[in-house]
Amino acid sequence: MTPSYLAQDPTLADFGRDPWWLVLGKIVFAFAFGLLATLLGVWFERRVVGYMQVRPGPNQVGPFGLLQTLADGLKMAFKEDILPKAADKVVYFFAPTISVICAVTALSVVPFGPMVSIFGHHTPLQVTDVPVAVLLLLACSSMGVYGIVLGGWASGSTYPLLGGLRSSAQMISYEVAMGLSIVAVFMTAGTMSTSGIVAAQGDGTQLTIFGQPIPAPGWYAILLLPSFVIFFISTVGETNRAPFDLPEAESELVAGFMTEYSSLKFALFMLSEYVAMVTMSAVTTTLFLGGWRAPWPITIWEGANSGWWPMLWFFGKVIALVFVFVWLRGTLPRLRYDQFMRFGWKVLLPINLVWILVLSGLRSIEDWDSRGKMIAVGIPAGILLIATLFWPSRRRQPKPTTQEQVDSRPYGSFPLPPMDLQVPPSPRITRVVAEREPANIATGSDSREV
């Protein structure tokens, strides 16, 4: 192959040397991707949820109802913009824009593909990359919540305020779990730049099965499965999607933080929600699903990871993750608020901490010889096994029978019927069985009868 395939993985040195028109083009592309993803995402969600609920979903405007969202957006632009009397005007105005800006900014460090050639310029398909790109993503998602919280506060009404309060507590809780699952990625990849993380997921070890070399996947979703699961759960919590959509729980809070919003401001909140969903899917793809790299069966074809093709694999993975978001919404009922908080702090966080401890232990014995490794892994595993086997379990008292419970009731309790009471069948009820003449229509004597 040509040497350009060798230099397909962008490094940090490849960024920051584009001409201005290329930078502008990339920014416009990322922005347009966000907007387009919203337009198609709403349609996609409604169609998929419709399919799951055995109904067609939007199907009138445009082919397959594709333009329904556009029509809704236009309608929203022409609606009356209501400013509540009790609202804090400046904050009320700026809250939706904060949400949108933060959601879109996060797309700037997401790698869409490898190095490509655009009008003779060799450039990575990514707006920019910094040594702390993943932290930038975290910062964007934590700043985006300001829009929701401030929108809820500035509306000057009770339901939005409750939604905003819920959102702030939710964000603080789930960002901790999210940050801890990224720690495992940092430890394995050794870098915080998104392009570096994608590159680190590229080289899995080669397995040889039946003489056929099969590259074992280097995806962190497989290597760091607990982190992946926890990260995805926290992204659902962070983007306020069902089953964690407590800030806008329509059965409890009307529409939560956006109850008082209308017209374009409401549209902006909708936009930010869907852009955040797509951005989070893209981030999950980048961190855990190998980014733009093709999965195994496609990599048999040599050119799969070069040129413009990787963008296709990237979009495929993102769409698959968005589908999971929609699937969750169509399947799971909303959590109660205390259950949600308990889940975050008492389940996700401890599991994450233990997993990071195990992972760092495994990383630190990586260079040891095999005997040392056996001892280092075997002793804790043995202790754990023995502890689980000999853990003192409290012997359960045999449960009293129903008759014993009835007998032990104090005098004067509410009367109960005898336990062995069998109600005899009423003599008045006789079983009526319909007996009907068999209808032989076709065999009538008269041929015209039929």
Next chain:
Amino acid sequence: MTTSTVLAAAGGVSGGEEVTFWILAPLALLGAIGMVAARNAVHSALWLVLTMLCLGVFYVLQAGPFIGMVQIIVYTGAIMMLFLFVLMLVGRDASDSLIETLRGQRVAAIVLGLGFAGLVGGALYRALEGTTAVGLEAANAEGNVQGIARLLFTKYVFAFELTSALLITAAVGAMVLAHVERRKQDKIDQPSTMRARFAPGNYPGPKPGPGVFATSSSVATPARLPDGRLTERSTPDILPVRELTARETTLKGTDQ
């Protein structure tokens, strides 16, 4: 390493850095002044957020991208969000009162503040005038994050661990103070609720609604039990039990 990082590491001040500084520095100052001057507590917090964001960008400009991002995530994202949470719990109309309790306090505060700012600014200017920053390149030689990690886990590891121990102690202390011990017996589960319901002396059925078998449909009129007695359980506690007199129940003659 990004271009700005490279430039900052080389010791020079690039044009972009200067422009960014002169845009953001007034904004940061404006945020600080607005934070003090704002009447509304939430507005005050928002001005502080502006200042913190500007500081985060300054850190990034000065070749410290890690500390800049951490500043934004931790201070702006988590701590200010907690502040907002508390402020919103307090209520949105909790504004400061405009009445000065100490006479001349505001003027004195402004004068003292300006004087202090002048002192600090003058001292910094005199101390740093003509000094060129050195050693940034060496500090960021193997990457900003790696450099900080090396220092944190070698030279300052003791201080780092001490700080974390202090924070954990504070967190555990707060939890102990806020925790309400509830014994197992106090917990009322569903079976014990049902046992209490069917225990002797408690009528397990629903309470009779007000006005059942009564002469009036008012909530103040107690219900009658099947044996004809009045039951007080059917009326709210704050309402006195009262039955209509014969005079009140007779027809008023208005239907003729």
